Amino acid sequence: MIKFDDIKSLIKDSENIGLSYHVSPDGDAVGSLLSLYFALKKLNKNVTIFSKDNLTNTINLRFLPSINEIDGMNYFVTSDIDLLIILDCGNVERVSCEVDFDKTTTLGIDHHISNDMYCTYNFVQGDASSTGEIVFDIIKNLGIEIDQNIAKCIYTSIMTDTGGLRFESTSQKTFNIVGELVATKFDFWNTYEQLFLYKTFSKVKLLGLVYNELKLVDNQICVIHVTNDMLNKSNSTDEQTNDIVSYGLTIDGVRVSILIKDFNGKHKVSLRSKGCINVCEIAKKFGGGGHIKASAFVTDLKRDVIERMLVEEFRNLLK
Amino acid sequence: MIKFDDIKSLIKDSENIGLSYHVSPDGDAVGSLLSLYFALKKLNKNVTIFSKDNLTNTINLRFLPSINEIDGMNYFVTSDIDLLIILDCGNVERVSCEVDFDKTTTLGIDHHISNDMYCTYNFVQGDASSTGEIVFDIIKNLGIEIDQNIAKCIYTSIMTDTGGLRFESTSQKTFNIVGELVATKFDFWNTYEQLFLYKTFSKVKLLGLVYNELKLVDNQICVIHVTNDMLNKSNSTDEQTNDIVSYGLTIDGVRVSILIKDFNGKHKVSLRSKGCINVCEIAKKFGGGGHIKASAFVTDLKRDVIERMLVEEFRNLLK
Numbered sequence: 179m180i181k182f183d184d185i186k187s188l189i190k191d192s193e194n195i196g197l198s199y200h201v202s203p204d205g206d207a208v209g210s211l212l213s214l215y216f217a218l219k220k221l222n223k224n225v226t227i228f229s230k231d232n233l234t235n236t237i238n239l240r241f242l243p244s245i246n247e248i249d250g251m252n253y254f255v256t257s258d259i260d261l262l263i264i265l266d267c268g269n270v271e272r273v274s275c276e277v278d279f280d281k282t283t284t285l286g287i288d289h290h291i292s293n294d295m296y297c298t299y300n301f302v303q304g305d306a307s308s309t310g311e312i313v314f315d316i317i318k319n320l321g322i323e324i325d326q327n328i329a330k331c332i333y334t335s336i337m338t339d340t341g342g343l344r345f346e347s348t349s350q351k352t353f354n355i356v357g358e359l360v361a362t363k364f365d366f367w368n369t370y371e372q373l374f375l376y377k378t379f380s381k382v383k384l385l386g387l388v389y390n391e392l393k394l395v396d397n398q399i400c401v402i403h404v405t406n407d408m409l410n411k412s413n414s415t416d417e418q419t420n421d422i423v424s425y426g427l428t429i430d431g432v433r434v435s436i437l438i439k440d441f442n443g444k445h446k447v448s449l450r451s452k453g454c455i456n457v458c459e460i461a462k463k464f465g466g467g468g469h470i471k472a473s474a475f476v477t478d479l480k481r482d483v484i485e486r487m488l489v490e491e492f493r494n495l496l497k
Numbered sequence: 498m499i500k501f502d503d504i505k506s507l508i509k510d511s512e513n514i515g516l517s518y519h520v521s522p523d524g525d526a527v528g529s530l531l532s533l534y535f536a537l538k539k540l541n542k543n544v545t546i547f548s549k550d551n552l553t554n555t556i557n558l559r560f561l562p563s564i565n566e567i568d569g570m571n572y573f574v575t576s577d578i579d580l581l582i583i584l585d586c587g588n589v590e591r592v593s594c595e596v597d598f599d600k601t602t603t604l605g606i607d608h609h610i611s612n613d614m615y616c617t618y619n620f621v622q623g624d625a626s627s628t629g630e631i632v633f634d635i636i637k638n639l640g641i642e643i644d645q646n647i648a649k650c651i652y653t654s655i656m657t658d659t660g661g662l663r664f665e666s667t668s669q670k671t672f673n674i675v676g677e678l679v680a681t682k683f684d685f686w687n688t689y690e691q692l693f694l695y696k697t698f699s700k701v702k703l704l705g706l707v708y709n710e711l712k713l714v715d716n717q718i719c720v721i722h723v724t725n726d727m728l729n730k731s732n733s734t735d736e737q738t739n740d741i742v743s744y745g746l747t748i749d750g751v752r753v754s755i756l757i758k759d760f761n762g763k764h765k766v767s768l769r770s771k772g773c774i775n776v777c778e779i780a781k782k783f784g785g786g787g788h789i790k791a792s793a794f795v796t797d798l799k800r801d802v803i804e805r806m807l808v809e810e811f812r813n814l815l816k
Binding site for chain 2: 237342343344345346348349350351352353354356357358360361366367370371375376377378379382383385386387388389390392394397428429430
């Protein structure tokens with residue numbers, strides 16, 4: 179792994195700089211990329227964004243400056259690129275561009291300790307809350323003034339990966355950085371709303387149907403169903419159901435949340451827990467896996483059968 | 498108004514110190530009171546909390562240290578109190594204790610610019626995000642180390658009145674203070690969850706019913722109904738409906754949110770807006786009032802009649 183100051187030299191010595199990130203980029207990937215994009219332009223570099231992903235219709239990120247330029251059309255890294263910086267991407271399979279790694283000088287910047295170090299140069303800082311936090315340091319180190327555009331993009335990075343400065347990974351340094359960003363007077367209150375508060379009408383309708391069916395067992399186990407019928411009625415896509423299992427954990431007293439979803443004629447089950455309940459142990463019994471607090475599996479069992487079995491399992495665990 | 502350093506002298510010269518706040522205290526009132534309570538104890542003062550409000554069952558604040566001591570039983574300020582500090586309370590009618598202002602030395606600490614200056618000494622700092630932010634400065638000025646208990650209480654104050662560091666009132670200083678608080682290593686991620694994420698089961702059920710009936714007109718006007726039947730079905734109280742009108746504004750594209758609620762045989766209507774729509778103007782036409790972005794009125798009109806009239810009014814405004 180290279181040292182922090184080497185990044186400065188690499189950038190200073192490059193004229194044509196490309197930027198990319200992981201596919202299906204989140205706010206950290208997009209925010210860190212765009213902040214570096216604006217910063218490098220201030221150094222009069224030729225900067226090109228390479229992205230397989232089209233972000234022009236991303237509801238929670240559409241407020242970002244220049245987001246409309248990322249239309250997913252430009253993703254073949256050309257040979258004139260002196261340096262390709264890949265942000266927030268842990269392995270080569272997930273890079274959102276086509277690049278010949280043998281012929282291109284690449285620099286990976288990431289905060290995931292699991293990063294595969296697949297670039298020519300790699301800078302991975304596992305104690306940073308987000309890639310945006312690292313990019314903030316790089317921009318400062320390059321002597322570039324943080325303007326409102328840069329501030330808004332780094333704010334987006336940090337807020338996305340800390341869940342709004344609330345995850346344990348958020349350090350004193352993180353708060354100080356965000357303080358410095360808001361001091362540029364960009365409209366962070368509006369940015370916050372766009373990032374976290376806006377829902378589509380169909381998502382609200384889906385939640386209504388989901389909440390109506392939601393069950394609480396022993397005041398500790400929440401059971402949530404999402405059926406194809408609910409998706410049709412609310413005009414929702416399967417993508418909009420990803421975070422619904424975590425809603426269960428926000429109900430007072432709930433320690434385990436179970437989501438049972440129609441899934442290609444089978445059922446996909448997602449499990450979440452709070453405290454010391456190991457949901458992975460249960461998911462393994464059904465051929466699934468995951469983490470202690472977040473696991474999943476797919477089953478052929480009928481909805482009411484799998485619900486009864488899971489409630490039974492968790493009742494025993496919670497005894 | 499007294500100077501900041503005078504607060505130090507007042508506290509240093511007092512042996513028996515009483516603390517109070519406004520009735521129906523929110524997180525800022527309770528958090529600033531409790532942080533000062535723990536800080537003054539570290540100075541070996543005799544500290545007494547005076548509160549008409551019983552906070553032992555307050556769901557979103559029950560994690561605060563010593564919250565169970567505030568049971569609403571002790572609210573007559575005794576004559577042995579050398580100094581009564583009243584936090585976050587703008588006028589004498591709202592003080593959560595019984596006190597003879599002629600015979601007691603009182604110190605008001607507040608961040609509401611509208612404060613009536615009703616105490617013997619008053620310190621009002623309108624540019625502070627919260628009373629907790631002022632109390633942080635006072636505790637530091639007294640030379641008291643911020644421990645985890647104090648940090649958790651001030652964090653609660655600041656987070657409550659900034660909506661989780663997202664309102665425009667949040668300054669660079671606010672972020673730096675919160676950074677210093679989390680550096681004490683209290684469980685701020687857990688505190689955040691308790692403050693903002695937990696809902697009762699009945700609230701979730703109420704939301705389900707509300708979302709099912711929720712309407713979107715012209716993709717800009719959201720109409721929400723809350724009926725007595727919904728309250729009964731979800732086992733909810735009227736109190737749980739207070740924030741529901743603002744849910745409408747979180748739907749993508751919505752500029753006006755209308756809540757029509759059963760209210761003692763009549764209907765109570767709450768209006769909220771985003772951008773430049775003046776809802777007060779409309780509320781006045783129906784005998785109500787409020788602010789530009791938040792207004793309300795009560796009407797004898799039937800639900801569908803008032804809905805039709807309001808939709809018509811806002812359609813004209815939004816043209």
